[in-house]
Every structure is written in structure tokens, then in C-alpha cells.
Amino acid sequence: MNLVMSWNDWADLDGTALASLVKKGEITSREIAEQAVRGIVALNPELSAVVEVFDDVVDDPLKDGMNPDGVFAGVPFLMKDLGPTLKGRLQEMGSLLMKGNQAETDSFLTKQMRQAGLNIIGRTTTPEFGLCSSAENPDVYITRNPWNLNYTTCGSSAGTAASVAAGIVPIAHATDGGGSIRIPAGVNGNIGLKPSRGVFSLAPKGSDLMTVVSFQGCHSRTIRDTAAFIDNCRGGAPGEFMPYWSSPEPYTKLIKKDPRKLRIAVSHEWGDYCATPHTVTELERAAEFLEELGHHVEWVLPDVDFYATYEAQTAAYMMNFAQTISEQLEKKGLEEPPADLVEPICIKVWEEGRTASYADRAKMQTLFNETSRRMGAFFENWDIILTPTMAKPTPLLGTKEYLTTSDNPSVYDWFENLWSIFAYTPIANICGIPGVSLPMSEMENGMPLGMHALARQGNDGLLLQLGAQMERALDGNWNHGRKPDVHVTKINSAHGQWI
Template identity: 35%
Template sequence: MINEPTHRVHAFCDDALGDLDSVGVAAAVAAGDISAREAAQAAVDRAAVVNPTLNAIQHPDFDRGLARSDGPLSGILAGVPSFIKDNTDVAGLPSDQGSLAVRSRPATADHRFTEQFRSTGLGVLGKTTMPEFGFNASTEWETLAPTRNPWHTDYSPGGSSGGSAALVAAGVVPIAHGNDGGGSIRIPAAACGLVGLKPTRGRVVPAAESATLPVDVVSNGVLTRTVRDTAHFMAGTQQFLPAAGMKPLGLVEGPSERRLRVGLVLDSVTGPTDDDGRRAVLATVDRLTALGHDVTEVPIPGDAVAFMGAFTHYWALLGFSTQHFGKRVMHSPDFEKGATDQLTRGLARTFWRHAWRTPGAIRVLKQSEQSYRDAFTDIDVIVSPTLGYVTPKLGHLNPAAGFEVHFDRLIRYAAFTPLNNAAGGPAISLPLAQTADGRPVGVHFSAVHGNEQTLLELAYELEADTPFARIQA
């Protein structure tokens, strides 16, 4: 482990995992250079070194994970160790949803997405931390130690897939599960210097809660350090269950020669982007132009003010449903309503005061799909910041700040990502810049429904043009 004056922490070393990505590990296992057990043991050993600092593992499952690594291997990423986020059922492990209010019992079966995840060949070593019910964009709690960002441990790793992001960025595993209901893959990807793809709605098996939502905003996916890892994972999911009703997605293996029409969005409806985010996007625009792409400034799709009002109301609706119907919503007969945090309780209160807005808010969110599609009539991709401002220090997005202060900060922070969740379109955050003190800054790309291929091809091109910063450099 390197623990530098900047509080940077990682686990990269000369073991079976080395500095390989998932594709590299799978190739080494297939060639017999290492065994799947050696890869899994290296991940366990790395976790022992850095997790006491990062606090990114909610439920370790090392013994079972190591035992399973000795079994038959199949799948595009066979033999690669990984983790699943703590809101997705894994047989034999609880799903605590990041909340002290949940007293869940070990799941009796894998969720269907967990089956899809395992079908790619990934081995599960446990479950990762998340903020309460995934409502926060930072993985921290009022009364518990936070999950820390390995690039600088004073800072947030983002959320809600912050535990997975921290483990991947620190080199414990090369890939880990995340899901995204308002930016929860892309935000921690931006915070931790990773690739974070939110797939098109319906591209992979939906989250457990999706069936009960009036607007399904949640997509499953992964966080990785390389574009090819994300591309291989997505190809593997389609071998398990091809997405119905959209363009097939096979293995995307590199950039395309096609030059794109790129729309530029610099500021959100919640306010101007901070200087680091603005510089990152404008530098990316210069790179895109130099590579031959045509970049033109465009408006935010649809009525951005109406959309943000509708999405924040929907956020509050989810908080109200959880607070008052937690036993049913969380499948937790021991749910303790009084143990939720200030964010969940504040969302519930906010919804109750404005419950009459619900039909209109749902209508706006459903209409956003068409306005989003229309935005791609004359362009192929939209580029924007991932975040309204770069990742803050721990405490800034802590529920202990009080609901009004905390929620205002959240809305300005997660300003760009929610549209893709409501509209259902794919988006990816790429680690294309850094702050002056070396912390990652993400840049966000969106495409029309079903067009993950274009996003991955462009991501390959940008990764090759200027390789992503490495935490161990």
C-alpha cells in the first residue's frame, strides 16, 4: 500500500492481480498463468490492507468466494473477483440497503441480476457499502464512519455506489457492481477516477425495486478502470439475456472511424458548473475537435426547470414510501422507522407537504423520454460535466448537515445525471481530467436509447488519446 502525504491509498502490488484489469485477469486465468483462486486470494489480501481505511465492504464473503473460485469457470470474465452492492440480493448475505433501519435476514436466493452478473464469470467476494437506501450522492452516514475516496481519503467517494467505486479505484478488484437511480454509478465514477456506464433502461436485468416504481429510474451496471472492462461486461450480460426491443449490443472492441456530431452542455439548471468541471469539459471539447468530431453548443433537452422539479419530487416520493412503508418496500419485517437518517425523513416530510404534485411530476418524468429522444435528432452524443461541482470533502454531503442544507447541496452536485434515469437513455462518465491537487474529474456523455455502442467507441478513442490517470502513478 502507498499512503502518500495527499492521503492517497491503494493496494496495487506484485501479486496475482498486479495492475491487470478484468480482461487481463480473465486472460491470465484462461492461459493458466494464475488460477482463479489466486486472483480471489489476492483481492482478499488487498482488501485486508486498505479496507480498514476505506470502509468500503459491508458484508465480506471471502470464504465462500474463495471456495467458488475453485469451481468450473465460464463467461467472458471468468475467474475475475468482484463485489456486489448492498441493495442487491446475494444468497446467504443480508441486504441492509445502507441503513440502520433495516434488519434484513440473509437472502434465500440470488436476485436475477446477481445471476446475470455471475454469468459473465465474475466471482462475488461480498457486498459493498452504500448510503441509506441510495438516496445520497456520498457514501456516508450520520453516526457511522464514512467510506473514503482512495485518491484522497479526506474526500467523498461519491454515491450511492461509493463502496464499489472505492474498491475498484484502490485496486482491490478491477470491477464491481453499481446501480444508478439518479447518477449512482456515474457520480462515484467521477469521484474515484473510473469508467461508469449507466445502460439504457431495459438493457440489463432491472433492479429489484424497478417493478414497483411508477417511473423506473434504476439501472444496474459496473464500475471499472478501463473502457474494455465495461465493454466486456456489457457483452457478457447480453449473452445471458439479450435486451428485448433494442439494437443488439455485442462486444465493442475499439473506437469507430465515424466522426460524431457532439452537443455541448456546460451548465445545469441548478447553476453554473464550477471551474474544475468547466475546464475538464472544455479541454475534452478541444480533444474531440482535434480528433475530427463536430462540437456545437446545445440546450439541455426538454424543459429543464420542470424536469428538475419533477425529479426532486419523485426523490421525495421514494423517501416517503421507504419511511412509511419500509417493512413492505424493503422486505424487512424488522424495519425500524425511527432509525432512518435526516435525509430519508426530510424527503418524506417534503413529499407529504406537496403530495398533490405527484401526478404532474410523474407525467413530466414520463414525457422526458420523448424530449430526450428528440434531442438526438441532429446530434449523436451530448457532452457535459458529470457533476455540478467536483467531489467535496467528507461531511459536506452528510445527512447530519440537516435536510434543507444537505438537499440543496445534493441538487447542485447531482445536477446533470438524473435526466438519463428518468428518460431511460444511456450515459457514461469518463475520468478525463484532474484537479490541481490530483483528484479525478469526470466528463459525462449521453446518447439516444440503445446506443451504448457509440458511447463505448468514443470512450475507447478518448482513453487511447490521453490514457486515464492511474492512482499508483
């Protein structure tokens, strides 16, 4: 298997650029799939980011119905092992309980991805059922951050984050139930947009009404790749409960123009949740950068009861994940989760959430509604809210307080630990508004620190437009032009190994 280009050239090309070369006939979709696999073979022993490679689709990119005339023209793409299903492929959700679980159908979004020309060549790691902040169960896999292998990628889009950051693929699938696109994007130096409710379909197994807080999306290295992904994969399937957003102008065209002068609110003190001093300093620098771009920037906090909001988010997690686990137990004829196959916190979530009543869900939805109305009122006066992506530094591997392998006797205390570090992202899930993490800052140890922007519902294009303006001002040099310690450009081409 020969390389179609050098690893330096590979790392310089985003998905849009790769697709352009394929369309010109300079390279083929099979050749770039094979090069991505070479990257996986070389780096995955260090990262443990990819669960499985679909060799048959690497050999024949058209095998599963990929549209070679789509905008991505066969660009290799990895699917998170959670969310949309691939007919006949395994989906094991990071859980020993789900070993051997095979999907019966393609999800609607899977078909949209293939129609867009994305060649789905494998699946990436996720913590069990996507619940916690790190894919880190030694009995399953431990996914490591390519910037420093001693640290977590965070989650739950763990393997996707590592694969894109390490340069293996330019774009990959991610999901977000409370920050799981944006948080790993922030700590791995990727671009991660969680779209508005009503952009990507969850059909046929779910809907925005049923799942409430779960969203689909991608990680990428350029704004234009994310814009193209949304333009070409968005839309509702037949039978959706709600209308789906449309854009009067494709995002790929919108991002070529700078946004008007924006009113940008900056904050980090969300109730009792506050960022570390270094993170606040980086937030101040980001705010100054936006002022230099001509925007009005002011330190303002939304009028929201953050404690009550995240209490409602905890309730949503309890109910949704308990239902997910219960459905799998029923399929397997089990009455309760086996302790040797399901992680301790997931069992506690199931125990707490399975008895929730309709009244409990109604209370949760009432709090969601109140929060959404307050945020909506806030966006009457402000275009953007800027926060850090995380309140605290990236955890070292083995920091059990955030893991579903934790022995914390209180599942509520465990969730409170999550909200204390991931304070700023869940509100977008609660309200159905878009949020993006942009790789523009650094932690004290030199690892990436994402900055996080929120906008009103349906205004995903404005976030991308602002991101594109920033990208141009930085000459495309997200992460200050630096690359992770583990990266395809450090592969010894002669031996196919990372050096």
C-alpha cells in the same frame, strides 16, 4: 495466503486480462480471489469501502454457482449493498434499520453476473438506502476517497468506487438513481456507465416500470471490461413490462472500431445550474480533444425546462424512497422510522412521500415524458452531449448539506443542494438514456474530474465506442496515468499493510 502476482502486475491487469490468465491455466480463480482479499485487508482500514467478505466463496469460487467458463472466468467482484440480492447473504443498505436483513433469493441480475463468470466475493458500502451523495454516517461507516482520505467518494456507489480506484478489484457492481454510478466514477477516476432503460433486469422484486429512475451497472478501469459486463449480463427476465434492447454486434467487438465522425454538443449551463470556472476550462479541453479525434464539436444546450425536470426528479425520489422505507417498516411491524435507526433526511423523505397520490405520480410522469421527448428531438441532430460529471468540486468529508444526516428543516431545499452539484446526471435517469463518466480530467487540487457523455436511448454502444477511441488515443492512461494515494501498489508485501 501468498500473492499470485506482484501488486504492480495486479494493478496493470483489468478483468479481461485476469480472466485470460485463468483460462490459460496460469492462475486460478481462488488465487485471484485471495489476492483481492489481501488488498481489502490492507486498504479497507483506511477506506472503509467493503462491508463484508464472503470467505466461503473465496475458498470455493464455485460454491454459489459461478460459471468458470464465463467470459470473466472467476474474476473477483464486489456487489454494492443495494439492488440485486444474493440468496442467504446480508443486504443492509447502509442503514442501521436494516441490520441483519438477509436476502431470500438471488436476483435475476445476480444470476447473470455469476453466469458471466464473476465471482462475487463481498459487498461494498452505500449511504442509507442509496439516497444521498456520501456513505458517511459515523454510526455505520465513513467511506473515504483513495485519492485523498479527507474527501468523500460521493455516492451512492461509494465502496465500489473506492475499491476499483484503489486497485482492489478491476470491476465491481454499482447502481444509479440520479448519477450514483457516474458521480463516484467521476470523483474516483473510474469508468462508470449508466445504461439505457431496458438493458439490465431488476427482476424479480422490481421492473423498469416500477422503479422508473433506477439502473444497474458497474465501475471498471477499462472500456472493454464494461463492454464485456454489458454483453454478458444484459437482458430481461420472464414477465418484463417492456422489450429489452439488444445489439446487432457485441460491444466487445464494436469498441475495437472507431466511431464515425460524431456531432457532439457541449454544455454546462443547465438552467440555473452551472459549473465552476476550473471545471469549464477542463470541459473546454475535453471538447478540443474530441475535435482532435475528428469529431464536430459545438456548444449547444438542449431545449429542456431543467427546473421543472428536477422538480419531477425530486418527486420521484420522494415517492420511491418513501415506498422503500414503508416496505421495511411494515416487515418490522413499525408505524414510523425510529429516529435512532433512520437518518433525519430519510425520515423527512418518508414523511413527504408516503402520502403522494396517483395524481402526483401522474404529474411526475408527464414531466418525465415531456423531458424525454425534448431530449429525443435533440438527439435527432446530435449524437452526444458532453458535460462535466459534476458542477462543483468533490466535497470534503463532513459537508453535511449533501448528507442524509443533515439537519436541514426543508427536504426540498436539501434536494436543491444535490441538484446544484449533481446537475448533469439525473436527466439520463429521467429519460432512460445512457450516460458515461470517463476519467480524463483533474480538479484544481489534483483529484479526478470525470467528463460525462450522454447519447440517445439504446445507444450505449456508441458511448463505449467513443470511450474506447479516447482510451486508445490516451494509450490507456486514464487519469493521466496517475494512481491514488491509497492504492494496492503501495502495499508493503512483506507485511500486507498499506504504506
